[in-house]
Amino acid sequence: MLVDSNNRLVADTLEGEWNDKLRILANAREERERAREHDQFILDKAVHERLVAMTADFKKLWADPDTPNRERKRLLAHIIEDVTLVKLPAKGTTKVHVRFKGGKIQTLTTKSPKSSAQQITTQPGVVELVDRLLDDHVYSEIAELLNQQGYRLGEAGRRGRQDARFTPLRVAYLVHQYKLRPRHDRLRERGMLTKQEAAVRLNVHEQTVTRWAKHGLIASHASNGHHCLYEIPDGDLPQKQCSRWNRLVDRAAARVQSASQAKLSTEDERGVV
Structure with a gap:
């Protein structure tokens, strides 16, 4: 508008060319937007089809027994954003809040895993x-x-x-x-004696108690480890000077024979019944 009136024709020409360039630019921008929208539509459709195919492939790959666990972890990393665990000790369950990459959240409820101590209970x-x-x-x-x-x-x-x-x-x-209750306490409740107590009861040395138990003159009962408790009969107690080997063996053999006869007699009675 400030151009000299003598040059007004030139100004009009320049203004016309400028307006033409502006129209060309506007048309180019519109064409670009239309092309972008079209490309986006094609891309979205292709991505959708690919995602559907990936879903089917994912299930097959996950269920494949040849797929190692490390690959399963990598698959999960591609679809899961994060996981929040809320343990409910009173109910023995755990709530699992899973947030996927797309923003969807799914909540699962599962039994709480057993601790190491519970697994070996x-x-x-x-x-x-x-x-x-x-x-x-x-x-x-x-x-x-x-x-x-x-x-x-x-x-x-x-x-x-x-x-x-x-x-x-x-x-x-x-x-x-x-x-x-330990076995030692159970034997003590049944009246068993320690080696020292048995020696005092029989008025012999502790080694004699061990020998008599070895040859069956008195009964011994293991209380775990290398410890034994001794059962002293109410009658027919061994005498102090009867520890010679021949007399010990004879007496032990007599006890074994007597026990065997009693067992056979009991079995015969049961057979008769």
Whole structure:
């Protein structure tokens, strides 16, 4: 508008060319937007089809037994943003809030996993059986009996692991863990005596008590380890000077023979009945 009137024709020409360039620019921008929208539509459709195919492939790949766990973890990392765990101790369950990459959130409820201590917890029935066996057996015998009957330790035993077999040390641990009465206390309640007490009762040396028990003159009962308690009969007590080998053997043989005859007599009576 400030151009000289003598040059107005030139100004009009320049203004026309400028307006033409502006129209060309506007048309180019519109064409670019239309092309972008079209490309975006094609891209979205292709991505959608690919995602559908990936979903089917994902299930096959996940269920494939040849897929290692590390690859499964990588697959999850591509679709899951994060996971929040909320443990509910009172109910023994855990709420799992899963947030996917696309923003969707899914909540699952599952049982809480067992702790290491719970996984090796022995069944109550086994503990009760150990309690009964302690009346007549030592730890090594109890472990052998449990293994023979097919009992195993906790979760590891249910998985068939060989190291889940019972050992004397594990039986001793059960006795301590569940506060079962030790075999020593059970024998004492039945009137068994220690070696020192038996020696005083019989008025002999402690080594004599050991020899008499070895040859069956008095009964000895193992109380685990290398310790024994001794059962002193009410009558027919061994005499102090009867520890010669021939007299010991004769007396032990007589006791064995008497016990065998009594057993046979009992079996005959049962057979008659």
